[in-house]
Amino acid sequence: MANFNTHLVVGTVVTGMGASLCYAAELSSLPLSLSLWMLGVWGSLLPDVDSDNATVLKLLFNGLALVAMAFALFWLASRLSFAQLWIVLAAVFVLVRFPLMGLFKKYSRHRGVFHSLLAVFFVGALSACFGHRVLQQSALVCWLAAAFVAGGYLIHLILDECYSVDLSNVRIKRSFGTALKPFSMQYYGRSLVMGLTAAWLFWLGPPMQKPWLSIAGSISAYVRAVL
Known part of the structure; x- marks a missing residue:
């Protein structure tokens, strides 16, 4: 390889x-x-995204987390206060970067x-x-x-x-x-x-x-x- x-x-x-x-x-x-x-x-x-220790895996899910944050910002910027928006953005990043990546690692080979x-x-x-x-x-x-x-x-x-x-x-x-x-x-x-x-x-x-x-x-x- x-x-x-x-x-x-x-x-x-x-x-x-x-x-x-x-x-x-x-x-x-x-x-x-x-x-x-x-x-x-x-x-x-x-x-190589399906390799548990791959650099690409971390890069991919960091990128996906940033994209998810961008979409959340686009949809919620006019509906939430500044503080609420930052809390939601932080939650979106953590959710995508850790639990979602963990599930992917578990079920991919x-x-x-x-x-x-x-x-x-x-x-x-x-x-x-x-x-x-x-x-x-x-x-x-x-x-x-x-x-x-x-x-x-x-x-x-x-x-x-x-x-x-x-x-x-x-x-x-x-x-x-x-x-x-x-x-x-x-x-x-x-x-x-x-x-x-x-x-x-x-x-x-x-x-x-x-x-x-x-x-x-x-x-x-x-x-x-x-x-």
Whole structure:
């Protein structure tokens, strides 16, 4: 299994190249390209969220706690006093950061459902749906964001599989096949829930035909111009 620094470096380089391509093909502005790059890097670290001691796990739930606080602030700022608002915000942070993270650690297993191609589809659908339904972004922006999060996620799984082959001793480690599996047969119930949730998120997400045609057309036109 590749370590944290390897995932970070490779994810940064590959998704940075992708963001540069989007900018060069005039698919995204410079600020959007930088945002896509950050999403890609984040996606390249996400699969290790199911590791109890992972740095990514703490980062993820710190981020989720801050997002929950932002939504609470948006909805309650005009309804509560200053002191009440701070108490609610503190309670939201503690609830997400500790009990929720504890439940996730209890019911998740490393190299389980989150190390699978199904999880790649899940995080992509979740990203597109969140951008469309919550952030109210255009379909093109939503699917670009989904592509970078899912792409970074896939890079992580590929790296883990590559590190499952010991080239020095020319042998395959026991971990081979646990990262790039289509879904987890060991935790088939959780895989089923993830698959159904991903399909539901995909259905709730933005329309995809025109954005993907636009993405493919812009990139192919840029490649032809370069060549």
